[in-house]
Amino acid sequence: QLQLQESGPGLVKPSETLSLTCTVSGASISSSGYYWGWIRQPPGKGLEWIGSMYYSGGTHYNPSLKSRVTISEDTSKNQFSLKLSSATATDTAVYYCAIIKRWLLAEGWFDPWGQGTLVTVSS
Amino acid sequence: QSVLTQPPSVSGAPGQRVTISCTGSSSNIGAGFDVHWYQQLPGTTPKLLMYGNINRPSGVPDRFSASKSGTSASLAITGLQAEDEADYYCQSYDSSLSGYVVFGGGTKLTVL
Numbered sequence: 001q002l003q004l005q006e007s008g009p010g011l012v013k014p015s016e017t018l019s020l021t022c023t024v025s026g027a028s029i030s031s032s033g034y035y036w037g038w039i040r041q042p043p044g045k046g047l048e049w050i051g052s053m054y055y056s057g058g059t060h061y062n063p064s065l066k067s068r069v070t071i072s073e074d075t076s077k078n079q080f081s082l083k084l085s086s087a088t089a090t091d092t093a094v095y096y097c098a099i100i101k102r103w104l105l106a107e108g109w110f111d112p113w114g115q116g117t118l119v120t121v122s123s
Numbered sequence: 124q125s126v127l128t129q130p131p132s133v134s135g136a137p138g139q140r141v142t143i144s145c146t147g148s149s150s151n152i153g154a155g156f157d158v159h160w161y162q163q164l165p166g167t168t169p170k171l172l173m174y175g176n177i178n179r180p181s182g183v184p185d186r187f188s189a190s191k192s193g194t195s196a197s198l199a200i201t202g203l204q205a206e207d208e209a210d211y212y213c214q215s216y217d218s219s220l221s222g223y224v225v226f227g228g229g230t231k232l233t234v235l
Binding site for chain 2: 048052063111
């Protein structure tokens with residue numbers, strides 16, 4: 001059974017880089033046809049797609065965050081990670097990792113999701 | 124401001140039917156991209172509810188159905204139950220700005 005688990009600091013200072021890791025079990029992140037991605041949800045607000053990485057390493061980012069986001073993989077640990085630079089209070093959110101199991105990102109839906117982790121940006 | 128527009132809230136009594144709309148444009152739903160729906164129960168992770176416009180994952184009751192037409196999509200829930208009280212989100216893909224995944228702003232369903 002495919003499962004995802006986010007991990008990382010729960011508190012980040014303004015202007016610093018927010019870094020999270022998603023550990024995958026039940027499948028290899030090198031599996032073809034999978035997009036490994038991140039979604040966030042500010043407290044009391046809706047969902048926002050941050051970006052997704054294809055199994056071969058190609059990345060797709062939300063245009064509104066593209067200049068600050070990097071998604072990368074560590075195949076040796078079966079993990080993928082998120083880095084969001086120059087964090088501000090508006091980046092405070094629950095961050096989810098989630099998978100799209102389709103050959104095309106445009107066709108895909110997110111399933112399953114990790115349980116999410118709250119990251120607060122504050123001094 | 125979300126690319127996909129949903130009503131902030133809907134409500135219905137137990138047993139009734141409710142619908143939640145998801146309105147897009149010619150660069151997303153109207154361009155033929157599929158619409159998917161998620162249910163987020165209070166304090167929990169979003170869960171896939173419908174995919175590919177009309178399909179239910181295994182385990183989702185057939186009280187839930189969805190459709191798509193033109194630049195809009197809708198989710199229908201019949202035989203409303205108290206356990207359906209949750210936030211619902213639509214998701215699609217937008218071809219502008221080199222393409223990106225988009226969510227609706229979410230709809231809070233209250234069971235009266």
